[in-house]
Amino acid sequence: MSFSLYIHIPWCHSKCPYCDFNSHAAAVWPEDEYVRALIAEMERRAEEPAWAGKSLRTIFFGGGTPSLFEPRSIGRILEAAQGRFGFEREIEITLEANPGTVDAIKLGGMRAAGINRISFGAQSFNPAILKFLGRIHSAEETRQAARAARHAGFERLNLDIIFAVPGQTVADVRNDIAEVVALGPDHISAYNLTFEEGTAFFTEMNRGRITPLPNDDQATMYALVREELPRHGFPMYEISNYAQRGHEARHNLTYWRGESYLGIGAGAHSFGREGVGGRRWWNERMPARYIGVALSGGLAEVGAETVDAEVAAGEFVFLNLRLSEGFALEVFEERFGRSFEAIFGARSATLFDAQLLLRERGRIRLSDRGLELADLVFAEFV
Numbered sequence: 038m039s040f041s042l043y044i045h046i047p048w049c050h051s052k053c054p055y056c057d058f059n060s061h062a063a064a065v066w067p068e069d070e071y072v073r074a075l076i077a078e079m080e081r082r083a084e085e086p087a088w089a090g091k092s093l094r095t096i097f098f099g100g101g102t103p104s105l106f107e108p109r110s111i112g113r114i115l116e117a118a119q120g121r122f123g124f125e126r127e128i129e130i131t132l133e134a135n136p137g138t139v140d141a142i143k144l145g146g147m148r149a150a151g152i153n154r155i156s157f158g159a160q161s162f163n164p165a166i167l168k169f170l171g172r173i174h175s176a177e178e179t180r181q182a183a184r185a186a187r188h189a190g191f192e193r194l195n196l197d198i199i200f201a202v203p204g205q206t207v208a209d210v211r212n213d214i215a216e217v218v219a220l221g222p223d224h225i226s227a228y229n230l231t232f233e234e235g236t237a238f239f240t241e242m243n244r245g246r247i248t249p250l251p252n253d254d255q256a257t258m259y260a261l262v263r264e265e266l267p268r269h270g271f272p273m274y275e276i277s278n279y280a281q282r283g284h285e286a287r288h289n290l291t292y293w294r295g296e297s298y299l300g301i302g303a304g305a306h307s308f309g310r311e312g313v314g315g316r317r318w319w320n321e322r323m324p325a326r327y328i329g330v331a332l333s334g335g336l337a338e339v340g341a342e343t344v345d346a347e348v349a350a351g352e353f354v355f356l357n358l359r360l361s362e363g364f365a366l367e368v369f370e371e372r373f374g375r376s377f378e379a380i381f382g383a384r385s386a387t388l389f390d391a392q393l394l395l396r397e398r399g400r401i402r403l404s405d406r407g408l409e410l411a412d413l414v415f416a417e418f419v
């Protein structure tokens with residue numbers, strides 16, 4: 038029995054205008070206090086039946102910008118996690134990093150602290166687009182960071198890119214793909230830019246100062262990414278993720294397969310499977326309040342909901358449909374005690390008729406067309 042641990046580091050040098058994560062711009066941050074707060078939360082959670090006696094199969098440091106922290110701090114957190122839960126032998130431990138915040142020494146320190154997979158937010162190699170996205174790093178810093186990560190001994194390296202940025206052309210996307218592949222990662226995430234409520238871009242869009250690219254252009258770029266990355270040895274395995282065979286992100290697979298994960302830190306979300314349903318909860322978002330509660334021995338949980346069997350079944354379907362392989366009908370039935378047909382037969386009929394969903398060899402997955410209209414398909418299962 039094992040589970041995944043997510044650790045949220047909530048600070049960034051500055052706030053990118055498209056970002057809706059729980060990230061706070063800061064020049065200094067209470068690193069030592071925050072580390073102590075994370076360890077205190079871990080200690081409390083380790084006593085809960087959902088996690089007690091289970092070991093960790095993946096850990097993911099996300100943010101924010103976890104690479105702002107010193108390797109010593111990351112090492113302290115990992116030591117505590119190993120002590121409280123224990124690690125599986127092949128544990129995957131990922132750190133998200135901003136290329137503008139690392140050098141060879143820091144990367145060497147992170148590797149020595151126990152990080153074995155690093156994920157850089159490259160986003161683009163076009164200086165104008167990086168500037169538009171509010172990124173603090175240059176294309177050259179991404180190249181240097183990727184090379185330094187390899188020298189530091191990271192065999193697993195992810196690079197994120199973003200497409201459908203206003204002003205971006207199909208040729209720009211093609212160039213970003215060539216650049217990212219040339220850096221020799223084993224995993225690439227390619228995200229379609231979205232305008233999320235609460236972000237600066239969302240406000241600018243509503244004021245008419247930014248116009249998203251037409252849907253057709255966005256679809257053309259997505260099609261290009263889906264065609265080009267596999268051609269370079271990175272088959273698509275999830276809507277936005279591409280990896281060399283066997284190098285898929287095991288941590289994220291936990292989310293897409295609807296398995297249990299514990300999130301610690303400011304604003305972190307968790308999900309614990311219980312029978313056919315489960316429980317979801319989330320923490321206080323503000324770092325100072327999170328630290329205050331955690332260091333006084335409390336849990337900074339500010340909300341929770343019970344996920345009943347029907348909701349859990351819907352979530353299982355739309356999360357697993359994100360994966361190119363979809364899911365096996367047998368696994369669904371084993372988990373929920375009823376067949377997919379019995380629960381979703383009527384609701385899904387039109388999706389099969391429209392060939393957005395495919396049923397093949399005992400599995401259900403999205404078709405190519407379904408991939409383009411994924412949100413529409415998922416809405417049927419929410």
Ligand code: SF4
Pocket residue numbers: 048049051052053056057058060100101102135158
């Ligand atoms: S660096 Fe990442 S987490 Fe921080 S503001 Fe930018 S997109 Fe958000």
